[in-house]
Every structure is written in C-alpha cells, then in structure tokens.
Amino acid sequence: MAKITELPLNEDGIATVLGVLKQQFGDRFQTGQSIREQHGHTTTWLTNQSPDGVVFARSKDEVTAIVNICATHKVPVIPYGTGTSLEGHVNAPAGGISVDVSQMNQILEVFSDDLSCIVQPGVTREQLNTYLRDQGLFFPIDPGANASLGGMTATNASGTNAVRYGTMKDNVLAVEAVMANGETIRTAQRAKKSSAGYDLTRLMVGSEGTLGLITQITLRLQGIPEAISSARCTFPTVDAACQTVMQVIQYGIPVARIELLDAVQVKACNAYSKMDMPEEPLLLLEFHGSDASVLEQAEMFGAIAEEHGGAGYTSTTSTEERNKLWQARHDAYWATLQLRPGAVGISTDVCVPISRLADCVSAAQAKLKDEGFISPIVGHVGDGNFHCLLLIDDKNPDEMERAGQFVSWLNELAISMDGTCTGEHGIGQGKMPYLSKELGQATVDVMGAIKMALDPDGIMNPGKVVAV
Amino acid sequence: MMTPTTEAELAQMVADATGPITVQGGGTRGLPSDGLLLSTTGLSGIELYEPGALTVVVKAGTPVAEIETELAKENQRLAFEPVDFRGLIGSDGIPTIGGILATNNAGPRRLQVGAARDFALGVRYVDGMGQTVSNGGRVMKNVTGYDLVKLMAGSWGTLGVMSQLSLKVLPNPETEATLTLHGLAHTQAVAAMAEAMGSSFDVSGAAHADIDGTPLTAIRVEGFAKSVTYRITELTERLRHFGAEMSVAENSAALWSDLRHVKGFHGTDGDVWRVSVKPSDGPALIAAAGARGAQMDWAGGLVWLRMAPGTDLRARMGDIAGHATLIRGTGFARFHPEDCGNALLTTGLRHRFDPKGLFNPVLAAA
Numbered sequence: 054m055a056k057i058t059e060l061p062l063n064e065d066g067i068a069t070v071l072g073v074l075k076q077q078f079g080d081r082f083q084t085g086q087s088i089r090e091q092h093g094h095t096t097t098w099l100t101n102q103s104p105d106g107v108v109f110a111r112s113k114d115e116v117t118a119i120v121n122i123c124a125t126h127k128v129p130v131i132p133y134g135t136g137t138s139l140e141g142h143v144n145a146p147a148g149g150i151s152v153d154v155s156q157m158n159q160i161l162e163v164f165s166d167d168l169s170c171i172v173q174p175g176v177t178r179e180q181l182n183t184y185l186r187d188q189g190l191f192f193p194i195d196p197g198a199n200a201s202l203g204g205m206t207a208t209n210a211s212g213t214n215a216v217r218y219g220t221m222k223d224n225v226l227a228v229e230a231v232m233a234n235g236e237t238i239r240t241a242q243r244a245k246k247s248s249a250g251y252d253l254t255r256l257m258v259g260s261e262g263t264l265g266l267i268t269q270i271t272l273r274l275q276g277i278p279e280a281i282s283s284a285r286c287t288f289p290t291v292d293a294a295c296q297t298v299m300q301v302i303q304y305g306i307p308v309a310r311i312e313l314l315d316a317v318q319v320k321a322c323n324a325y326s327k328m329d330m331p332e333e334p335l336l337l338l339e340f341h342g343s344d345a346s347v348l349e350q351a352e353m354f355g356a357i358a359e360e361h362g363g364a365g366y367t368s369t370t371s372t373e374e375r376n377k378l379w380q381a382r383h384d385a386y387w388a389t390l391q392l393r394p395g396a397v398g399i400s401t402d403v404c405v406p407i408s409r410l411a412d413c414v415s416a417a418q419a420k421l422k423d424e425g426f427i428s429p430i431v432g433h434v435g436d437g438n439f440h441c442l443l444l445i446d447d448k449n450p451d452e453m454e455r456a457g458q459f460v461s462w463l464n465e466l467a468i469s470m471d472g473t474c475t476g477e478h479g480i481g482q483g484k485m486p487y488l489s490k491e492l493g494q495a496t497v498d499v500m501g502a503i504k505m506a507l508d509p510d511g512i513m514n515p516g517k518v519v520a521v
Numbered sequence: 522m523m524t525p526t527t528e529a530e531l532a533q534m535v536a537d538a539t540g541p542i543t544v545q546g547g548g549t550r551g552l553p554s555d556g557l558l559l560s561t562t563g564l565s566g567i568e569l570y571e572p573g574a575l576t577v578v579v580k581a582g583t584p585v586a587e588i589e590t591e592l593a594k595e596n597q598r599l600a601f602e603p604v605d606f607r608g609l610i611g612s613d614g615i616p617t618i619g620g621i622l623a624t625n626n627a628g629p630r631r632l633q634v635g636a637a638r639d640f641a642l643g644v645r646y647v648d649g650m651g652q653t654v655s656n657g658g659r660v661m662k663n664v665t666g667y668d669l670v671k672l673m674a675g676s677w678g679t680l681g682v683m684s685q686l687s688l689k690v691l692p693n694p695e696t697e698a699t700l701t702l703h704g705l706a707h708t709q710a711v712a713a714m715a716e717a718m719g720s721s722f723d724v725s726g727a728a729h730a731d732i733d734g735t736p737l738t739a740i741r742v743e744g745f746a747k748s749v750t751y752r753i754t755e756l757t758e759r760l761r762h763f764g765a766e767m768s769v770a771e772n773s774a775a776l777w778s779d780l781r782h783v784k785g786f787h788g789t790d791g792d793v794w795r796v797s798v799k800p801s802d803g804p805a806l807i808a809a810a811g812a813r814g815a816q817m818d819w820a821g822g823l824v825w826l827r828m829a830p831g832t833d834l835r836a837r838m839g840d841i842a843g844h845a846t847l848i849r850g851t852g853f854a855r856f857h858p859e860d861c862g863n864a865l866l867t868t869g870l871r872h873r874f875d876p877k878g879l880f881n882p883v884l885a886a887a
C-alpha cells in the first residue's frame with residue numbers, strides 16, 4: 054500500500070503567509086476548500102493532502118515574491134502545473150502554498166534556425182504543438198496527459214516516441230528557476246555547455262519541484278518529418294512481440310514509436326474508440342523520415358515481424374487513420390477505466406533492460422491472472438518501460454492491500470532484473486520507499502545532501518523524492 | 522602515483538587521503554595537477570556487454586579504443602563520437618572512458634544524438650569521504666530522484682572518482698555519405714547547415730572547415746543505403762540555391778575523422794579555443810575573434826579557433842553569449858566563468874560531495 058508522507062505543520066508561519074499573500078495577490082490567492090483539494094492530489098489512490106492556499110502566479114517576479122515570503126516564514130512552496138502527476142507529487146503533507154503557474158502560459162520565442170524555443174512553464178504540450186505547426190516544427194515529448202511543460206520538465210516526462218527523440222532530459226536545453234533562497238538561476242544559454250560547471254539543467258529536470266520553481270524552459274524542437282507512416286501488427290504472444298521489438302532496435306531501424314498493447318488493452322481500446330482490432334497482443338508503430346525511408350522502415354519491420362509470427366500487418370501514410378490509431382493509444386487510460394466502472398486505476402511504471410522485457414511482462418501477466426486482477430498492460434517497449442493499470446475498488450481494503458502487494462512485487466522483480474521501479478512517473482510520495490531499495494542508502498543520502506545544499510530549510514515541495 | 526585496481530582499494534585510498542588528489546584517466550588532456558596523482562588505469566575492463574540490450578558496463582579506466590573494438594565486433598558503436606585530443610594538444614597517454622564522461626566529450630554527431638552524458642545510463646563513483654555511490658543502471662530511462670549520472674558527466678573529476686559506467690550503445694548504420702559544398706563564406710555556410718538541419722533528412726553531421734586552403738561545408742547522412750542515396754540527392758537539390766560547387770565526398774569516414782579530431786590544427790602553433798555558441802552566432806564569433814584559423818561543427822554551434830598565443834578571446838566575444846574553453850595554451854582560465862548564482866550552487870554541491878576539497882583542486886578553482 055503506498056504511503057503518504059506525514060509531516061508537522063508550521064501553523065504560525067502558515068497563518069502569517071496566508072495573510073500576506075491575500076493582501077498582495079487579492080483574487081489570485083484562493084483558500085476555498087474545493088480549489089485547495091483540486092490542487093492536492095487527485096489522479097491516484099493516494100489520499101488528498103490539500104495545501105493551505107493556492108496562488109496563481111503570472112510572472113517570475115511574482116514567483117520570486119511568493120518564494121521569498123514563504124522562505125521568510127519557512128512555509129512549504131508546492132509548484133503546480135496541471136496536476137496530472139501520479140505519485141502524490143503535488144500533495145501538501147506539511148501544508149503550505151500551491152503555486153499554480155497555469156497563467157504563465159506564453160510561448161516567448163521560437164528560433165526556427167536553431168530549432169529551439171523558450172516557453173513559460175504553464176504552456177501545455179498541445180498548446181506548443183498547435184503553435185509550432187505552421188512553422189513546420191514540433192516538440193516530440195507526449196505523455197498521456199496534456200501536461201504543462203513546467204510539470205513535464207520537473208518530472209522528466211516521456212511519452213510514446215522516447216525511443217527516437219528521448220525524454221525531457223534530452224530535450225530541455227536550459228531552465229530558469231527561482232530557487233529556495235529566492236535567487237534566480239539560468240542553467241545555460243542557448244549555446245551548448247562546455248565549462249566545468251555542473252549540469253544544473255539536468256539536475257533541475259526530474260527534481261519534482263523539490264529544488265526550485267521553474268519559470269522558463271528552453272526546449273529543443275524537431276522539424277516535422279517529410280513523411281510519417283503508422284503501422285500495426287498482431288502477435289500470438291507478448292513474448293513474440295517483445296522479441297520483435299528487440300530485433301528492430303538491434304537492426305537500427307529508427308522507429309519513432311513502438312508501443313505494445315496486450316489483449317486486454319486492445320479489447321478496452323476497441324470498445325472505447327470503436328475499433329475492431331484483433332484482440333491479441335499488438336504492436337503499434339510509427340516511422341518518421343523521408344518518403345523513401347518510411348517505406349523502407351515499414352518493409353523491414355514487416356519482415357522481422359513475420360519471422361516472429363506477426364500477423365495482420367498493415368501500414369498506412371493516411372493522416373486520418375494514423376490519428377485514429379494514436380488517439381486510441383492515448384485514450385488507453387480512459388478506455389481501461391471503462392472495463393470496471395467505478396474502480397480507480399493504479400498504474401505501475403517499471404522499466405527493465407530491453408533484453409529482460411519479455412520475461413518481465415510475461416511474469417506480470419501471469420501474476421495478474423493468478424491474483425484475479427483486471428489489468429491491461431501497455432508498454433513503451435522500445436525503452437523497456439511498461440504499465441499495468443490495475444482496476445481496484447478503493448472502498449475495499451482487502452483489494453487495496455493486495456494491489457499494493459502486487460505493485461511491490463513487480464517493482465522488486467524489475468529491480469532484480471537490473472531495472473527500475475519508475476521509468477517515467479517519478480518518485481513523488483508513492484515511490485519513496487523503493488528509492489533506497491533500488492539505489493542503496495548511500496545514494497539516497499547523496500540526494501539528501503543535494504537537497505540540503507540547495508534548500509536547507511526544506512521549503513520546496515517537502516516530503517517528496519527524499520526525506521531529509 | 523596511486524593506481525587502485527579495485528573499487529574497494531580506490532575507496533580506501535580516498536578515505537585515507539589528507540591532501541589534494543589529481544584524478545587522472547589517460548592524461549591526454551594536458552591538465553594541470555596538484556598533490557597526489559590518482560590514476561584510474563588500474564580499473565580497466567569490460568564487465569558486461571549485452572548487444573541485445575544496447576548496453577555495455579565498463580570499468581572507468583578502460584581504454585576507449587578497447588571498447589570501440591569490442592562494439593565493432595557486434596556492429597555497434599559509441600554514437601557520440603568521442604574526440605581524441607592527443608593530436609591537437611600534442612599529448613600522450615591512452616584516452617579512457619571515465620575521462621570521456623568526466624569531460625562530457627562529444628564529436629560531430631552531438632547535434633543529432635547528444636554527448637557522452639546522453640549515453641551514460643549508470644555510474645558508480647567514490648565521493649570525497651571515500652563512500653561508494655551508485656546511480657542509474659542499464660535501463661534506457663528512469664526517474665529515480667536527482668540525476669547523479671548527469672551530474673558526474675562533465676564534472677571534470679571534481680565531485681568524485683568514477684569506478685564504473687554503464688553506457689547505451691547504438692547499432693552501426695549500414696552506410697554513410699557526405700555532401701560537400703565548396704567555397705562558402707561563414708554566414709552562408711551556417712545558413713546552408715541550418716537548412717539541412719531543419720529538413721527531414723536526418724543529418725548526423727554539419728561542419729565547415731578549410732581543407733587544403735578552400736572552405737568546405739560538409740553535411741553527413743547515415744542509414745540504410747537506399748535512403749542515404751535518396752537523402753543526398755534531395756539535399757543536393759535543396760542546397761543548390763547557395764550557388765556553391767557541390768560534390769559527394771570520396772571518403773566520408775576519413776573526412777569526418779579529420780573534422781572530429783580537428784586535424785587542421787594538428788602540428789600548428791598558437792592557442793586553441795573551443796567555443797560553444799548558438800549556431801547562428803558562429804560567423805559573428807569568428808569575425809570578432811580575429812583568429813588564425815577557424816572550424817565550425819554542430820551546424821555552427823561549436824567553433825574551434827586557433828589564435829595568436831596569449832590573445833584573450835573572451836574579451837573579444839563582446840555580446841556573443843557562449844562558453845569559451847581554452848584547450849591548448851596558457852595564461853587564461855581554462856573554463857568560461859560561471860554566472861555568480863550558478864557558481865554559488867556549484868560550490869554548494871561540491872562541498873557536499875567532497876567536503877575536504879580533495880579532488881582536482883586546480884580545476885575546481887578554474
């Protein structure tokens with residue numbers, strides 16, 4: 054069972070800060086219960102721990118002012134993007150102020166020659182891509198939710214095309230952030246870095262709001278490919294699909310996306326998205342490149358798939374068909390929830406070396422079946438990352454308990470295979486217990502030391518990632 | 522000199538140390554030293570190579586060449602094309618993989634795939650208290666707290682002594698080809714490279730240098746043979762409007778080896794500076810520098826300059842934002858000064874990793 058963190062409250066400090074913020078921010082500072090709950094944790098099974106107030110910041114200067122006020126009174130600051138994170142990242146175990154940056158949503162500059170842009174943290178990934186489309190550019194990272202780029206940076210998000218374009222860590226060139234002491238840092242200019250200074254950019258990426266609040270992000274962009282084709286192929290077993298993936302990767306076919314859906318997931322997607330794909334393990338693919346190269350990639354993939362018993366292989370360059378297919382994939386979460394109306398979804402997030410993927414997925418499937426859980430599996434298999442989405446009645450303590458045991462079992466299995474308990478969702482509160490299991494206490498202590506160096510009073514998103 | 526042969530021995534040596542330690546891999550970068558020399562060359566060897574998982578685990582002192590040879594047997598490679606600085610600096614020694622990661626080394630392909638850092642999946646190191654720390658592993662992605670792997674990359678041995686690394690490797694492409702444009706001025710060359718980079722032809726190298734006295738702009742593509750031919754043809758059409766004479770390089774691999782190791786500056790005199798700027802600032806930097814020689818890589822984002830000895834390049838950069846590193850020569854700080862907020866954080870971090878200030882004090886102060 055995932056535990057939420059319990060921390061003492063600094064009640065006097067909080068009371069003072071509430072007064073000051075009300076005075077300075079007027080209507081943009083809210084303390085109503087529903088808005089506070091909305092800014093505590095909502096998307097998972099973790100208990101909601103609401104902040105004491107929510108402030109809607111509009112500029113870096115305002116963020117600085119808020120951080121300074123909170124720092125003076127040692128009150129927690131919890132950065133908030135769109136609140137789609139899954140491990141209790143935005144909960145407020147020690148109370149404090151949620152800083153909602155959704156109104157900092159300007160795309161500040163696009164440098165099409167240098168293939169980069171600068172955005173404020175509240176810009177969402179869909180907003181950015183709509184804006185870029187006319188210029189023939191796009192930003193590739195696409196987590197299942199329409200998250201904010203600040204939140205995606207803070208969680209090192211990744212999506213369906215990490216196999217070709219990487220994760221946020223590979224695509225954030227620099228950040229501007231207000232740190233716990235109220236100082237602003239800029240981690241790099243648009244020039245690539247070459248000095249002895251440490252890689253503060255990648256320290257901030259994935260820091261889950263525990264080191265500073267990101268106020269600007271410089272992102273690397275991609276040119277929209279000349280041609281895009283998508284494909285799907287059914288396999289007799291999950292193992293055959295995974296073997297295919299491994300060979301595709303080893304051949305160096307530059308697939309942009311390669312996603313696995315197990316039979317249960319295909320069934321859910323068929324029902325939700327009104328499709329009629331065979332209800333067997335399925336690989337969904339996308340190829341990017343020139344006209345000639347996408348054809349060639351599709352052909353080579355087809356040949357490998359056939360060797361592994363792949364059937365019903367179809368590929369298409371039709372935008373409409375492609376969108377339909379990927380929309381169905383993106384809606385997988387919502388489709389799954391329909392399999393057991395009223396249940397909550399609990400997502401696992403293990404990632405293993407690609408060579409162990411087939412073993413890990415097969416073991417998970419067998420265990421799910423033994424335990425009688427309804428849980429489809431979807432995977433970003435090109436990276437070795439997959440999710441089981443367990444559908445659980447959260448009013449039933451026994452079921453909750455058993456789900457918790459399954460999650461622990463799978464995390465430990467992945468760790469024993471040289472893998473990790475989290476490929477993309479992050480630690481937040483929910484995965485803190487696994488961190489030392491996976492990394493060892495010495496490493497967790499180093500992370501604690503980093504936190505102490507940059508945020509000695511522990512005001513930035515306390516009770517997440519590492520306990521100090 | 523201390524040459525530990527196990528991680529435990531390394532940890533003991535650091536724990537026992539009372540004064541400065543210079544951490545050295547192959548010693549090919551001609552870096553200043555202070556105190557005891559600690560060589561990682563005794564920690565050598567490939568521990569696990571799994572071509573199917575695209576990962577290799579190596580001890581930090583393993584020669585890069587040894588790793589490249591093993592990978593080549595499976596038709597794989599270190600995709601970030603590490604640069605060998607020996608010819609440029611006139612140094613000896615054998616480059617080690619630990620040194621490559623510590624300096625975040627990267628060659629021409631950086632603009633497509635990233636630097637050493639981007640291929641580092643896991644690291645084990647000994648910190649300034651003599652404790653062994655391990656982070657990351659063999660998975661392609663993880664989000665387990667602060668990224669110590671990336672923090673060690675490019676830290677020039679000032680945070681800890683790496684003992685083991687795990688790296689992502691990539692398959693060799695079937696073939697490569699390079700389109701060359703002859704005689705372009707710097708601004709035109711950068712425009713041509715930007716156009717190639719913005720196309721969907723997946724360019725894996727874009728550089729500009731004087732070869733045998735004439736400026737040459739080189740655009741590389743890699744992949745399956747049919748697609749390479751197609752992309753070269755398309756790029757030729759696309760770039761025709763620059764009016765330059767164009768051809769396909771006779772030996773693409775040899776050309777890129779020269780560009781990668783900056784062969785044009787080998788055996789010359791003068792200081793060598795390596796400057797990273799935003800690509801569109803490359804030509805302005807070259808104009809402002811008054812250099813004896815210049816080469817651009819990363820579509821203009823990396824500029825190699827050969828300057829009269831003792832010229833303060835940073836003073837000439839004016840408003841051009843970038844990082845200038847002195848690679849060959851003396852008289853100036855090796856690294857570009859950090860802005861002061863960042864420098865404070867950097868110092869704060871270093872104190873936590875190495876409270877006694879043992880590691881590479883000269884570089885840490887630079």
Ligand SMILES: Cc1cc2nc3c(=O)[nH]c(=O)nc-3n(C[C@H](O)[C@H](O)[C@H](O)COP(=O)(O)OP(=O)(O)OC[C@H]3O[C@@H](n4cnc5c(N)ncnc54)[C@H](O)[C@@H]3O)c2cc1C
Binds near residue numbers: 133135138201208210
């Ligand atoms: C249906 C669904 C599908 C998902 N699919 C994926 C997926 O495919 N891949 C994936 O990686 N994730 C996925 N997620 C998880 C989630 O969408 C990502 O973690 C996302 O990056 C969170 O962004 P957000 O804007 O919602 O951040 P929030 O939830 O608001 O915040 C997340 C964390 O970042 C911090 N933070 C937010 N903004 C800032 C800022 N400006 N400065 C500093 N810290 C900040 C917060 O304090 C918090 O710790 C999915 C979630 C859902 C609900």
